[in-house]
Amino acid sequence: METAKKPKVLIVGAGLGGLALGILLERAQIPFEIFERTSTIKPLGSALSIGPNLIPFLEQIIPIEDFFSASKPMTDVRSFNEQRQFVFSSDFSPIEELTGYKQHIIARPVLYHLLLRQIPAYKLHLNKRVLDIGENDKDDKAFLRTSDNGYYEGDILIGADGAYSAVRQRLYESLKQKGQILKTDLGDLPFKCTCLVGQTDVLDVEEFPQLKEPICQFWSTLGEDKPFSSKAAEGERFRGMDNSEWGPIAAQSMCDDTRGFPIPGGNGTLTMGDLYDRTPKNLISKVMLEEKVFETWHYGRRDKEQ
Ligand SMILES: Cc1cc2nc3c(=O)[nH]c(=O)nc-3n(C[C@H](O)[C@H](O)[C@H](O)COP(=O)(O)OP(=O)(O)OC[C@H]3O[C@@H](n4cnc5c(N)ncnc54)[C@H](O)[C@@H]3O)c2cc1C
Incomplete structure (x- = not known):
């Protein structure tokens, strides 16, 4: 299919989810743009534990040797008491025998940047807080509006904007007005x-x-x-x-x-x-x-x- 005939995807949020989706679309030559509310990318978080359920995915979207050289394999988690005495250890080493992959620990900001550098800079728009989303009946497009009065149209709109997703909230507001919202979806995030x-x-x-x-x-203290x-x-x-x-x-x-x-x-x-x-x-x-x-x-x- 030619690029021109492919749907255009609008992604709200440049977190790990939004970036991973962007890389997949880039690989499939499907046009996309990412809208991120923050003005700079901050190296937040501590570490992520990544193992056989995710490494095969990462192998497909980033140079996997970069992931291995930026992370360390983890074989067990050791627990200590408040007197700093060893109490027990959880053994993760059988994972490799079962799946062929070791469990790895990587700093969240480092993984973030491994993903970020796969995204062409011009497809990521910073300082674009999405306030509103909807569908344009005239030309059958999905649209979003940003806090700086920006208006963008596409064929598919994805909310990758985190746990308190504005996209989800706007979608649910419109479903509520139509009486189509499920009660369970209205509950707070526990x-x-x-x-x-x-x-x-x-x-x-x-x-x-x-x-x-x-x-x-990987050490922890039991309080x-x-x-x-x-x-x-x-x-x-x-x-x-x-x-x-x-x-x-x-x-x-x-x-x-x-x-x-x-x-x-x-x-x-x-x-x-x-x-x-x-x-x-x-x-x-x-x-x-x-x-x-x-x-x-x-x-x-x-x-x-x-
Ligand atoms: C600050 C932070 C630190 C974390 N640290 C760890 C950790 O060290 N270890 C661990 O295992 N897990 C950690 N987590 C949890 C784990 O990383 C998350 O579950 C994961 O990042 C979720 O990814 P996501 O892309 O779905 O959402 P998020 O990472 O929350 O990304 C959502 C993105 O959307 C943007 N956004 C939100 N609203 C809008 C809007 N209206 N318009 C435009 N953009 C918007 C946000 O700024 C953000 O960049 C952390 C989560 C956060 C938020």
């Missing part, structure tokens, strides 16, 4: 866990000798009924308009609350505060781990063709 994520500056390998290991040292290691965070409901508001300011009070939490390694007196002090403050974010599967994930374009 979450049971609030996390602090961030990445320290480069650490001194003499002070943290475990960094010399070729295998990722003794601490609010930040129990379900107490559940009471702290998300109330902002979008999750970007959970940046440095919201993260700071959580850092203050948890500075004294003991972690293994170093000279045996390390706490979370020692890591916070080595981390640029604007790169620490507070993230909710929402868990919900929405029933309605498309409407309009496909229904018209049926």
Whole structure:
């Protein structure tokens, strides 16, 4: 098929999802544009654990040797108590025998940039917060409007704009007006866990000798009924308009609350505060781990063709 006859895809959100879709479309020579509300790409997050369910996909969309050289294989997760004594280890090594792939740990910002560099720069529009979406009855196009009064048309519109997706919310508003919304889709996004994520500056390998290991040292401390290691965070409901508001300011009070939490390694007196002090403050974010599967994930374009 010639490019001219292919549908044009508008993608809202340049997160991991939006970028991965963009790369697939680029490979298939399907025209697309990505609209991202932030004005700069910030290296947020800590690490992602990526294994046999995702590596075969990454093999198809990025030079996989770049992924392997930027990540470390992980064979087990070691748990310690608050006295920094080893308690147990979860063994991930059978994964390789079963699937042919090791589990890998990669810094989220690094994976992000591996994806980003596959996207032609002119197809990614920053500073474009999408406010409205709809369908243009006149020429049967999907459209979006951005906060800078931009208006863009395409044949397919994809919301890859995160857990509090504006695209989903606008779609559901129009379905609600037509009386076609499912009750389950109207419910809040539940979450049971609030996390602090961030990445320290480069650490001194003499002070943290475990960094010399070729295998990722994944260590965790089991808290003794601490609010930040129990379900107490559940009471702290998300109330902002979008999750970007959970940046440095919201993260700071959580850092203050948890500075004294003991972690293994170093000279045996390390706490979370020692890591916070080595981390640029604007790169620490507070993230909710929402868990919900929405029933309605498309409407309009496909229904018209049926
Ligand atoms: C800040 C952050 C840090 C995280 N860190 C980790 C981690 O360290 N380890 C881990 O395992 N998981 C982490 N997660 C969770 C995991 O990375 C996410 O589940 C994953 O990124 C989801 O990808 P996504 O593309 O669906 O959404 P997101 O990554 O949320 O991307 C959505 C994108 O859409 C943009 N957007 C939102 N609304 C609009 C709008 N109206 N108009 C235009 N653009 C819009 C956002 O700015 C964002 O760039 C993190 C998530 C976030 C948000």
